[in-house]
Amino acid sequence: MIADTWWMTQRRLRVFVRQPWYLVFTLIQPVIWLFLFGNLFKRVVDLPGFGSMSYLTYIVPGVVVMSAMASNMWAGMGTMEEIERGTLNRFLVTPVRRGAIMNANVIEQAVSTTVQSLIIVLLAWASGARFPGGPAGVVVLIVMAVLLGTVFSAMSNAVGMLVRQRETIIGLNTLLLLPLTFVSTTFMNEDLMPHWMRALTDYNPVNWAVVAAREALAERPDRGDVWLPAVGLLLLAVLMVWLSTRTFRTYQKAV
Amino acid sequence: MTSVAAAVEANGLVKTYPKGVRALDGLSIAVRPGEVFALLGPNGAGKSTTIKILTTLTRPDAGTVTVAGHDALAHPERVRRVIGVVAQRSGADPAATGRENLMLHGRLYGLPSRQLRKRVAALLDRFALTEVARRPVSTYSGGTQRRLDVAIGLMNRPHVLFLDEPTAGLDPQARTAMWAEIGRLAADEELAIVLTTHHLEEADRLARRVSIVDKGRIVVTGSPDQLKAELRGDAVHIELRDEPSDGLAARALEAVDGVREITVAGRRLSARADDGAAAVPHALAALERAGVPAATVTVARPSLDDVYLRYAGRRFDEEVTA
Numbered sequence: 001m002i003a004d005t006w007w008m009t010q011r012r013l014r015v016f017v018r019q020p021w022y023l024v025f026t027l028i029q030p031v032i033w034l035f036l037f038g039n040l041f042k043r044v045v046d047l048p049g050f051g052s053m054s055y056l057t058y059i060v061p062g063v064v065v066m067s068a069m070a071s072n073m074w075a076g077m078g079t080m081e082e083i084e085r086g087t088l089n090r091f092l093v094t095p096v097r098r099g100a101i102m103n104a105n106v107i108e109q110a111v112s113t114t115v116q117s118l119i120i121v122l123l124a125w126a127s128g129a130r131f132p133g134g135p136a137g138v139v140v141l142i143v144m145a146v147l148l149g150t151v152f153s154a155m156s157n158a159v160g161m162l163v164r165q166r167e168t169i170i171g172l173n174t175l176l177l178l179p180l181t182f183v184s185t186t187f188m189n190e191d192l193m194p195h196w197m198r199a200l201t202d203y204n205p206v207n208w209a210v211v212a213a214r215e216a217l218a219e220r221p222d223r224g225d226v227w228l229p230a231v232g233l234l235l236l237a238v239l240m241v242w243l244s245t246r247t248f249r250t251y252q253k254a255v
Numbered sequence: 256m257t258s259v260a261a262a263v264e265a266n267g268l269v270k271t272y273p274k275g276v277r278a279l280d281g282l283s284i285a286v287r288p289g290e291v292f293a294l295l296g297p298n299g300a301g302k303s304t305t306i307k308i309l310t311t312l313t314r315p316d317a318g319t320v321t322v323a324g325h326d327a328l329a330h331p332e333r334v335r336r337v338i339g340v341v342a343q344r345s346g347a348d349p350a351a352t353g354r355e356n357l358m359l360h361g362r363l364y365g366l367p368s369r370q371l372r373k374r375v376a377a378l379l380d381r382f383a384l385t386e387v388a389r390r391p392v393s394t395y396s397g398g399t400q401r402r403l404d405v406a407i408g409l410m411n412r413p414h415v416l417f418l419d420e421p422t423a424g425l426d427p428q429a430r431t432a433m434w435a436e437i438g439r440l441a442a443d444e445e446l447a448i449v450l451t452t453h454h455l456e457e458a459d460r461l462a463r464r465v466s467i468v469d470k471g472r473i474v475v476t477g478s479p480d481q482l483k484a485e486l487r488g489d490a491v492h493i494e495l496r497d498e499p500s501d502g503l504a505a506r507a508l509e510a511v512d513g514v515r516e517i518t519v520a521g522r523r524l525s526a527r528a529d530d531g532a533a534a535v536p537h538a539l540a541a542l543e544r545a546g547v548p549a550a551t552v553t554v555a556r557p558s559l560d561d562v563y564l565r566y567a568g569r570r571f572d573e574e575v576t577a
Contacts, residue, residue: 007362015350090346090407093310094363095335253313 004100005107008091012108023115030067030120034059035127037187049191057129061141061213062186064117068145068152069180069206071116072109073173075153076160079105083164083251092252102245105157106150113149117142133217140216140226144209147233151205154240158247180206185214208233261321262286262415262447263309268318270304270471278304279315280471286415286449286464291441293458294451295559296468296567302451303343305468306419309449310340323414336364339413341404343420349393353384353403356392357410364411378406382436398429405436416440418450422457437461455559465559467566474566479559486557486565489531491538493524499547507545511537518564522550525564531555 016022038056045055082088091101121131121138131137159169181187183200184207190198201207208229215225263286270279279301286292294302307313309322311331320327323337347356357378361371379385382402392400401421408416421437422430438461441448452458458465459479466476475482491514495504504524505517513534516527528534531554542549555561 003365004363007359011348011351011355011359014355018350084344085349086342086344086346087348088346089312089342089344090340090360091363092312093335093338093340093342094360094411095332095365096363 001097001100001103004097005103008096008100008104009107012104013111016108016112023112023119026067026071026116027119029070030063030116031123033063033066034120034124041187044188047189047192050189054128054130056124056127057131058189058214059187060121060124060129060131061144061217062181062184062210063124064120064141064145065148065206065209065213066177066181066186067116067120068113068149068209070177072113072149072153073156073176074169075105075109076156076158076169077166079157080160080164080166080169083161098248098252099245102241102248105153106241109149109153110146113146114142117145131217132219133221137213137217137221140230141213144213144230144233147230147237148205148209150237151233151240154237154244158240158244161244161247161251180204183207184210186210205233205236262288262290262323263292263449264319264321265305265309266319268305268308268315268320270301270308270313270315278471279308279318282318282468282472284466284473284476286447288414288447289444290463291437291448291450291461293462293465294449294468295453295455295458295465295563296451297453300468301471302453302468303419304471306340306342306417306449306451310338310417311335336411337414339408339411339416341401341408341416341418341421343423345392345400345404347392347400347403347407350391352389352391353395354379354388356403357407360407360410366411374410378409382406396429397425398432401425401429401433402436405440409440414445415447415449418448420451420453422452422454434460455563459559467563469567475562482559482562483557486527486561488527488529488557490555490557490561491526491528491531491534492553492555493526493538493542493549494551495522495524495542496548496550498522503545504542504547507541507547508538511541514538516565525561527561528554 034056038059042055044050045053045058088101121141125131133140156169159172183197184204185201186206190201193201212226212229212233215221263284266283268279268282271277282301282305284292284294284305294305296302304313308315308320309327311327311334314328322334325333325337327334351359354375357375358371361374366374379388382405384399384403384406387395387399392403395403405421418437422433425433434457437448437450440446441461450461462479464476464478465482466473468474498521499519505519508514508517508524508526511534513530514526514528518525526538535552535554539549539552
């Protein structure tokens with residue numbers, strides 16, 4: 001199983017390494033959010049109740065997490081392409097362990113999310129954002145981004161295998177991306193949100209990731225505020241991977 | 256119990272897809288070791304579904320499947336070790352090179368590195384791929400890609416090789432080359448080849464035995480020669496100048512001595528005659544008298560097309576173009 005997972009992952013990472021422009025492409029959005037949005041709303045922090053940090057520093061965890069969601073929610077497109085091209089079936093007629101195919105998806109996604117997140121963090125740092133939580137805080141941020149990415153890539157894969165329609169994935173992603181981002185503390189302090197919106201953020205996994213990461217990047221993190229949402233996110237990721245594995249089995253029955 | 260002598264034995268396969276489409280309706284086949292066996296039929300007859308079941312991609316609703324002595328339903332993992340598959344859709348990774356595709360495939364069978372490199376080099380050489388081995392597959396021509404697909408299918412030295420529409424989408428030149436390649440593979444006594452095709456010529460040329468599939472069942476099985484020999488006499492195909500009114504042309508032909516098995520499809524008439532050449536003038540005269548003059552007429556020795564017509568009750572290409 002481990003060997004199979006390694007070979008399948010290697011295949012996917014090769015694509016990632018050979019197309020570095022793709023990485024640049026996925027960085028355009030976060031850069032826009034960080035620097036355009038960050039500058040446009042720079043003075044938001046002057047609102048009473050926002051705290052004292054710079055707005056750029058404030059939005060970094062949110063932008064990292066949001067970018068992880070945005071790039072992973074397209075995973076289903078790749079899966080669909082593999083199905084249509086016959087690549088998936090080509091693997092399924094070999095003795096390769098079925099789990100290895102799923103593992104490779106998750107690992108490749110984790111690696112690319114890590115690289116993407118690190119670059120965003122470095123860009124932000126170079127522009128003056130500061131992370132008192134230090135390297136440990138950055139590690140937590142990246143783990144949160146990877147977990148949230150797992151949730152969305154697993155979901156996207158499940159949808160892709162189930163409906164096999166690009167339009168459905170496009171529609172679903174457009175529907176989810178902005179509401180999930182804005183019904184969270186990504187760009188706005190919780191205390192300044194309308195009451196009903198604040199209530200909703202508790203159920204938004206994007207917010208769990210943002211809250212845990214922001215707390216971990218703060219000067220003296222409250223461990224409870226990091227762990228609780230992190231565990232919630234981990235459970236959700238496990239559930240989603242399980243669901244997408246189930247869908248994979250259903251796909252196998254319906255080829 | 257299934258005899259170990261069979262390369263593939265499938266009995267009573269039934270498969271219904273969601274939405275109630277019955278793809279297979281009690282299909283049974285037996286493939287002998289080392290032979291080239293063709294499933295011949297139009298699109299939608301159930302060939303691809305059969306291949307998917309035999310290659311463990313999907314399971315039938317009913318029936319039994321044995322491949323190279325292994326029960327494909329109880330132990331699909333054993334079957335996967337001893338089969339090779341060249342699917343209709345290539346499945347090769349276009350971003351990776353030909354060599355990388357082969358290497359990965361070999362890894363999935365657990366071949367150790369040194370042995371694998373040797374095997375890959377041998378396959379690249381055998382399929383004239385060495386020159387393009389380090390180029391991404393996306394730059395390959397259709398024929399080259401197909402050769403890579405076959406090389407991939409042979410990676411694990413399979414006992415049974417499945418070729419699903421191996422020449423679909425190839426230009427005539429690449430098709431001829433592919434036929435030659437399959438011919439060479441067939442020379443291997445150990446390797447049974449199961450191919451599907453909707454090209455009569457392909458089945459006729461490559462297969463030792465052919466099963467004609469229609470609507471999820473096998474309608475007839477035999478060697479191409481046997482099947483053709485069962486049809487007595489020549490095939491006479493007549494194309495009329497205008498579409499005849501119901502039964503008019505058929506009645507006219509029935510009156511001609513030595514002409515039988517008349518079928519009409521639009522302007523096309525097909526019939527069988529003991530001596531085609533002798534029957535033609537009489538047939539033409541009869542049609543002329545009936546007021547449905549012929550535009551063209553051909554007389555041919557029986558072909559698999561005629562076999563198909565006889566057993567499936569309609570012409571082959573009607574289905575394909577429909």
